[in-house]
Amino acid sequence: MKRLWMLAILTAILAAIGGAFPAQAQKQQFDLSTITCKQFFEYNKENLTIMLMWLDGYYAEDDAPPIVDFDKMAENSRKLGEYCGKNPGHSVITAADKVMAGDK
Numbered sequence: 836m837k838r839l840w841m842l843a844i845l846t847a848i849l850a851a852i853g854g855a856f857p858a859q860a861q862k863q864q865f866d867l868s869t870i871t872c873k874q875f876f877e878y879n880k881e882n883l884t885i886m887l888m889w890l891d892g893y894y895a896e897d898d899a900p901p902i903v904d905f906d907k908m909a910e911n912s913r914k915l916g917e918y919c920g921k922n923p924g925h926s927v928i929t930a931a932d933k934v935m936a937g938d939k
Contacts, residue, residue, distance in 0.1 A: 863882075865878075865882075865886060867886070867890075867926070867927045867928050867931075868926050868927075868928045869926060870926065870927050871923060871924055871925065871926060871927070872918070872919030872920075872922060872923050872924070872925055872926075872927060872930050873919070873923035873924070875919065875927045876916065876919060886927075887908060887911070887912050887915070888903070888908065890911070890915075890927075890931050890935060891904075891907070891908050891911055891935070893931075894911075894931065894935040894936055911934070911935050914934040914935070915927075915930055915931060915934055915935065917934075918930045918933055918934050
């Protein structure tokens with residue numbers, strides 16, 4: 836009886852969790868090597884911020900301390916924005932290679 840009760844509770848929890856998510860959630864993936872600068876800066880602000888933080892980590896030194904430097908991120912974002920403004924057809928990775936890889 837105890838097992839049956841636990842199974843019923845577990846089933847109810849899983850059903851509640853499953854109901855909290857859309858049945859056909861859209862998976863979002865961004866291939867920064869194929870997304871152009873123009874497309875990159877057209878994404879919503881939340882996604883853009885996350886991707887800019889990811890780029891900062893990607894271009895950080897391997898032995899860099901685990902510190903989020905918002906001033907450096909803002910400067911890198913500004914440089915990336917300037918480059919992309921002049922080269923909207925370049926991929927984001929090409930642009931980041933030009934302006935962020937020099938920080939390594």
